[in-house]
Amino acid sequence: MSAPLLEIEDLHASLVTRYRRLDLLNGVSLTLDRGEALGLVGESGSGKSLTTRAVMRMLAKGFQTSGDIRFEGTSVLGMNREQLRRYRAKDVGIIFQDPRAHVNPVHTVGDFLTEALVREHGVKLDEAERRAVQLLDEVGVRHAERRLRQYPHELSGGLLQRVMIASVLLVEPKLILADEPTTALDVTAQSDVMAILDEQRKARGLSLLFITHDLELANACCDRLAVMYAGEIVEQGAHVYDAPTHPYTKELLGARPSIDERLDRLPVLEYNLELHNEWKARELQERELKGRARA
Amino acid sequence: MTASGTAAAADTTAIALRRAAAQDPGRLTLLSRKLGVSGLIASAVLAVFVLSAALAPWIAPYDPDFPDLLSALSGPTSQHLLGADALGRDLLSRLMYGARITLLGPTLVILIATVVGTLLALVAAWNRGRVDTVISWVLDVLFAVPGIVFALIAVAIFGPNLPTVVVGLSIGYIPYVARVVRGAALRERGMPYVQAAWLQGQSGIGISLKQILPNVQPIVVAQAVSSLGFAVIDLAAVSFLGLGVQPPTADLGLMVKSGFDSMLRGQALEAVAAGLAIVLVVWSITVIGDRLASNARSIR
Amino acid sequence: MVYRQPVADLIGGRIGTTVALIALATIIIAVVGIGLGLVASLKGGWADQVVTTIATLGLATPAFVIGVALISVFAVGLGWFPTNGSGSGGLDTLFHLTLPAIALAVASAAYQARITRASVLEEEGREHVQTAVARGLRSGIVVRRHILRNALIPITTVLGLTVATLIAGAVVVENVFALDGLGSLLVRAILQRDFAVVQAVILILVVAFVVINAIVDFLYTIIDPRIKLGSKQ
Numbered sequence: 008m009s010a011p012l013l014e015i016e017d018l019h020a021s022l023v024t025r026y027r028r029l030d031l032l033n034g035v036s037l038t039l040d041r042g043e044a045l046g047l048v049g050e051s052g053s054g055k056s057l058t059t060r061a062v063m064r065m066l067a068k069g070f071q072t073s074g075d076i077r078f079e080g081t082s083v084l085g086m087n088r089e090q091l092r093r094y095r096a097k098d099v100g101i102i103f104q105d106p107r108a109h110v111n112p113v114h115t116v117g118d119f120l121t122e123a124l125v126r127e128h129g130v131k132l133d134e135a136e137r138r139a140v141q142l143l144d145e146v147g148v149r150h151a152e153r154r155l156r157q158y159p160h161e162l163s164g165g166l167l168q169r170v171m172i173a174s175v176l177l178v179e180p181k182l183i184l185a186d187e188p189t190t191a192l193d194v195t196a197q198s199d200v201m202a203i204l205d206e207q208r209k210a211r212g213l214s215l216l217f218i219t220h221d222l223e224l225a226n227a228c229c230d231r232l233a234v235m236y237a238g239e240i241v242e243q244g245a246h247v248y249d250a251p252t253h254p255y256t257k258e259l260l261g262a263r264p265s266i267d268e269r270l271d272r273l274p275v276l277e278y279n280l281e282l283h284n285e286w287k288a289r290e291l292q293e294r295e296l297k298g299r300a301r302a
Numbered sequence: 303m304t305a306s307g308t309a310a311a312a313d314t315t316a317i318a319l320r321r322a323a324a325q326d327p328g329r330l331t332l333l334s335r336k337l338g339v340s341g342l343i344a345s346a347v348l349a350v351f352v353l354s355a356a357l358a359p360w361i362a363p364y365d366p367d368f369p370d371l372l373s374a375l376s377g378p379t380s381q382h383l384l385g386a387d388a389l390g391r392d393l394l395s396r397l398m399y400g401a402r403i404t405l406l407g408p409t410l411v412i413l414i415a416t417v418v419g420t421l422l423a424l425v426a427a428w429n430r431g432r433v434d435t436v437i438s439w440v441l442d443v444l445f446a447v448p449g450i451v452f453a454l455i456a457v458a459i460f461g462p463n464l465p466t467v468v469v470g471l472s473i474g475y476i477p478y479v480a481r482v483v484r485g486a487a488l489r490e491r492g493m494p495y496v497q498a499a500w501l502q503g504q505s506g507i508g509i510s511l512k513q514i515l516p517n518v519q520p521i522v523v524a525q526a527v528s529s530l531g532f533a534v535i536d537l538a539a540v541s542f543l544g545l546g547v548q549p550p551t552a553d554l555g556l557m558v559k560s561g562f563d564s565m566l567r568g569q570a571l572e573a574v575a576a577g578l579a580i581v582l583v584v585w586s587i588t589v590i591g592d593r594l595a596s597n598a599r600s601i602r
Numbered sequence: 603m604v605y606r607q608p609v610a611d612l613i614g615g616r617i618g619t620t621v622a623l624i625a626l627a628t629i630i631i632a633v634v635g636i637g638l639g640l641v642a643s644l645k646g647g648w649a650d651q652v653v654t655t656i657a658t659l660g661l662a663t664p665a666f667v668i669g670v671a672l673i674s675v676f677a678v679g680l681g682w683f684p685t686n687g688s689g690s691g692g693l694d695t696l697f698h699l700t701l702p703a704i705a706l707a708v709a710s711a712a713y714q715a716r717i718t719r720a721s722v723l724e725e726e727g728r729e730h731v732q733t734a735v736a737r738g739l740r741s742g743i744v745v746r747r748h749i750l751r752n753a754l755i756p757i758t759t760v761l762g763l764t765v766a767t768l769i770a771g772a773v774v775v776e777n778v779f780a781l782d783g784l785g786s787l788l789v790r791a792i793l794q795r796d797f798a799v800v801q802a803v804i805l806i807l808v809v810a811f812v813v814i815n816a817i818v819d820f821l822y823t824i825i826d827p828r829i830k831l832g833s834k835q
Contacts, residue, residue, distance in 0.1 A: 063736055096738025108729040111748055112828055113755075122747075123737045158827045178737075446811040448770035451804070458792045458800045535664040535709075539774045542666045543789050555666075562670050562778075566685075570674055577667040585662035592658075 010080045012214050013039040013062065013182055018074035020057060020066060020238075032057055033238040034074070041181070044208070044215040045243075046225030048259075049235035055218045058235075059184045062216070063101055064091060078182070096127040100180035102204075104187040106167040110159045117155030120174050128178065135177075142173045146203050165196040172200065176207050183208060186218045197221075201228055222248065222260065234259065237283055254278060254286065337593050344589035351583050355401035364392035366399040366552045375569040385571045387557070388564050393572055397579055400552040403541075404583065407468055408533035414472040416526045419479030424510045426480075427487035438484070441477040449474025450536045454545065462545045471536055475529055482525045486518040520598035527591035531584045538580050554580050609802045613784065617806075620776070620783035622695060624768045626703035627710070631768075632761060635711035639718025639757075643726070644745065653715060660712030665771050669705035669778035676701060686780035702779040706771050710764045717760045721753040728752070755826050762818035766811045 020032035032054050039045050047055050060066050062076055064083055076083040078098060086094060103109040110119055120143075121135035130138070136155060143151035146169045159167060168188060175183055185204065189197040205228040208215050219225050225232055226248040233243035234256045242253040251257045255278045262274040337345060354361070363383070364370075370382075370390035377385045384393040426437040449471050456470030490496060491514065499509045540546040541555030549556060554576045561573030642653035677685040689698035725731065726749050734748045773785035780786070784803055791799035823829045 065732065065736065092738045092740065094738070095736055101736050103729070103733065105729070109733045111730040111734070111752065113752055113826065114747070123739065126740070126743060127738055160828045443812075446766065446815045447808060448767050448811075450770050450773070451807060454773070454788065454792060455804060458795075458797070458804075462793075531662065535662075539664055539666055542664075543774060543777055545789065545792060558667060558670060562673075565670070565674050566678065573670050573674070577663075577670060580667060581659070581663050584664075585659060588658060588662050 011038040012041045012043075012079060013037075013216070014075075014077040015058070015062070016075045016077070018058070018061060018072065018076060020054075020061060020070050020072045022069050023071050024069065031238050032061070032072075035235075035238070035240055037233055037240060037243060039182070039214050039216060041214055042209075042212045043231070044205075044217060044229040046217045046219065046229035046232045047235060048219055048222055048225050048232060050220060053235040054238040055235055056186055057238075059101065059186050059216065059218055062182075062184060063095060063099060096123065097178070098180055099182045099184065100175035100178055101184040101186065102168075102171055102175050102188045105191050106171045107159070107164060107191075110167060110171065112159050114158075115155065116157050116159060116162065116170055119159070120155070120170065120177060123174070123178055138177060139173070142177055143170070145207065146173045146176070147199065148173070165192050165200070168192060168196075168200060169203070172204055172207075176211070179211055179213065182214045182216065184216045184218070187220070189221075189224070190219070197224070204228075222263070236278070237280060241283075241286075254282070336597060337590070340589050341593040344586035347582055348586035348590070351401050351579070351586075352405060354398045355405050358395075358398040358402060362392075362395040362398045364395040366391060366396045367550050368392070375564055375567070377569070377571060384575055385569070387560060387572050388567075393575055396552040396557060397554070397575060400554040400557055400576065401579065401583070403464065403547055403551070404534060404538060404554040404580065407464060407537045408471075408530055410468050411471040411475060411533045411537070412526050412530045414468070415475035415529070416479050416522065418472070419476040420483050420515070420522060422476070423480040423483035424487055424514065427484050427491055427514075428506050428510050437480075441480050441484075444473070445477035445481065447474070449532070450539060453536065453540050457540070457545045462548060464547050467537060467540050467546045471533060471540075474536075475533060478529055479522070479525055483518055483522055486521050487514050490514045490517050520594070524591060524595035524598045527587060527594055531587040531591060534580070534584050534587065609798055612787065612799065613802060613806065616783050616787055619695075619699075619781055620769075620772055620785060623699050623702055623706065623772055623775070623781065623783060624765065626696070626699055627706040627768050627772075628761075628765055630703060630707040631711045631714050631764060634707070635714025636718050636757060636761075638711075639715040640722065640750075642715065643719040643722035650719070653719070657712040657715045660708050661716070663708065664774075665705050665709060666774050666778050668708050669702065669775055672701045672705055673778070687782075699781075702775050702781060705778065706768060706775045709771075710767060714757075714760060714764065718753070718757050721756045722749060725749045725753040755822070758825060759818055759822060762814065762821060766814050769807060769810055 015035055015037050018032055018035040019030070022029040022031060035054065035058055037045065037047075047058065049055050057066065061072065062083065064076075064086070066072065072084065078094065081090075083091075083094065114122075117136060117139065120139040121130075121132060124130040124135040124138070125132055139155065140151040143154060148154055148166060148169050154162070154166075154170070159170075162170065168191070172188065183204075188204070189200050192200060201224055204215075215229070217225055217229055222232075231243060231245045232247040233240050234247060234251075234253065235241070236255050242251060242256045246252075247256060248260070251260055255276075258274075258276050258278050262276060264270060264273060368391060370386060370392070372390065373379065373382055373386040374390040375386065375388055376382065379385065382392045382394065384397070386392055387396065422437055422441070426434040452474035453467045453470035456466045456473075460466040487510070496509060496513060499513055504512075537546065538553075538555030538558070541553045542559045544556075544559065547553045547556065549560075557576035558573055558580070561570070561576055564570070565573045638653045638657070642650040672683075673685055677683045683701050684698055687698055689695040730752075731744065731748050734744045772783060773788055775781075776783040776785035777789055784806065787799065788803045790796075791803065
């Protein structure tokens with residue numbers, strides 16, 4: 008059995024100021040194999056984005072972390088600057104949520120696409136541009152050559168997001184982190200973009216960590232799902248969507264209104280920190296019992 | 303290199319940080335929290351000057367115009383703590399009286415500029431359309447010309463004296479205030495509470511003065527204090543050129559000028575003292591202004 | 603007409619000195635101001651504190667005070683520079699204009715340093731810089747192509763607008779150093795109530811201010827591809 012591509016082991020991340028300590032990630036553990044797609048779902052503030060940033064080792068300065076993140080067996084948190092740089096350039100790629108903010112407005116689209124190839128992967132500019140045009144075609148951007156000369160502000164949000172996806176695919180990183188890549192788009196664009204991403208990454212055998220709060224979308228393109236609440240993963244596996252076992256997951260799945268129903272009130276989640284802590288205490292008890300039974 | 307950080311996660315992080323900081327044990331007083339260490343020092347320095355200027359008629363050792371020719375150009379002596387100028391007038395007293403003009407003049411300038419500028423800005427922001435276009439265009443033209451030039455034009459027409467310079471400078475400073483206020487007022491105007499007041503039947507003037515103005519006030523104050531520093535420099539410069547207050551009135555700018563002549567004759571104290579006084583006043587005002595500005599920014 | 607010369611001749615002879623003075627000051631501001639601002643924002647730490655303190659002091663000191671101080675220390679005290687006058691052209695003029703240019707430049711250089719520092723820091727926090735870092739680009743490239751290149755927009759705008767302030771400041775500095783430029787001509791004309799000269803000089807100054815503003819607006823369209831000529835942002 009080969010080592011998993013990505014392994015997050017008991018990751019804790021806290022913001023520590025002079026007077027307070029905020030625990031934002033409370034023991035996140037997950038694994039991802041080569042070619043696999045894992046959907047990370049949860050409400051806003053559950054820690055999904057933070058986890059992604061942690062994998063890139065791009066948490067803000069005030070954070071204290073413990074636990075480990077391993078990529079192909081090597082600890083990401085232990086890398087030196089040069090190793091980290093190469094890791095980010097070749098092994099991992101991240102698709103951000105808001106393309107408008109994440110693409111430099113003073114350089115052309117072509118420059119954005121070819122920059123990493125030319126500077127970090129030793130590809131000549133005309134070859135890089137050729138590949139960029141081809142990939143833009145594949146992700147559904149028409150008039151690709153013209154687009155290369157345009158500036159980001161001349162493209163719509165949906166188009167720009169496809170450019171962002173193309174830029175990540177161009178480098179062919181073993182792991183793609185997609186942080187709510189479709190949330191800023193309208194619904195039709197959403198499914199289009201995800202379909203393209205799904206198809207392209209499968210063709211190249213790349214792994215995907217897909218952050219979203221859209222359960223259907225996650226289920227449609229991921230092999231497994233992991234549900235996050237209050238900085239930890241409460242349930243993960245291939246069964247989550249069809250046969251959830253955790254109370255929070257059940258509530259989450261139950262909360263989506265179906266077009267066939269008529270409701271007087273939209274369902275509200277009752278799960279809260281109190282229930283969460285109770286559940287954690289019970290889990291701990293169970294584990295101890297099992298441990299004692301084995302001994 | 304510091305370029306690393308979250309963005310979407312930064313929202314959650316930023317809110318968390320702010321909440322954490324706001325709840326720390328507040329053993330510092332409200333004022334020192336607002337001003338910070340440098341702000342407190344600056345306030346102390348400024349207070350010294352303001353008090354000396356205000357109380358000058360009572361605490362100055364000499365009449366600033368009194369010529370003690372026997373002590374002319376002397377350094378610090380037991381009779382004249384900071385020495386005397388070329389005409390034998392006590393430097394310390396002249397500094398105190400000079401501070402009055404150096405502080406009073408620019409204060410008037412900023413007051414006038416702030417009142418007029420704020421009114422213009424509120425009118426432009428509320429009415430928008432053609433009124434705004436006209437006012438903005440006028441402000442842009444005024445903005446292109448540095449404040450001191452207006453003072454020079456005014457003096458060219460009306461002769462060199464303090465009121466003329468004050469009016470001239472005020473005109474020059476109006477666009478700085480108006481720009482900032484207009485931007486803030488436009489932002490406020492778009493907010494729902496303004497719409498709510500309008501629907502309740504309040505008039506444009508009423509809303510502008512009673513609703514919008516209090517909300518832009520921190521920015522106005524910060525801008526006014528920052529501009530005050532520049533106004534002090536401009537006024538002193540105009541006096542230095544001999545186009546402001548006329549001798550024998552004591553004014554720090556004029557004192558640098560006469561001190562310059564004395565310096566070429568070997569006694570640098572007048573120039574140094576007056577120059578240093580100006581720098582300290584402007585520095586303290588600038589520091590306080592910076593502090594107020596960053597406070598105003600962090601409210602949003 | 604106090605001088606009994608056509609006003610144009612009077613101005614023509616002096617405009618060169620003023621232009622040279624301003625040009626020299628601009629170079630100092632660009633190099634020292636932007637340089638210090640970059641050091642403060644990119645190095646951070648104590649360098650930042652030092653530069654910020656110096657900048658605040660520089661901003662608080664009027665040009666004429668600096669001028670007087672420079673003369674007393676370097677001209678009278680040390681004798682390295684002449685105390686006044688604008689020399690006899692070429693290198694000698696440059697020599698004569700050094701102290702005046704420094705006096706003129708200090709406050710604006712301080713301001714430039716502040717703006718540079720603020721722009722770089724603001725740009726550093728932007729999301730597109732994260733994209734660059736996430737791609738594993740070398741820090742030198744991230745700084746040059748994504749932080750500085752973008753920060754250049756406000757930095758050059760301020761530099762351009764500063765030139766207008768320099769023109770006004772030149773009036774004072776020329777007086778301190780007894781230079782034969784437009785500034786000293788203006789002051790003398792005001793004192794002597796020579797309205798013809800005053801009008802002429804003021805006209806030139808105002809035209810200069812407006813032209814400079816227009817040039818800066820134009821430059822903006824070149825540096826920032828989002829702004830096109832004729833559009834109002």
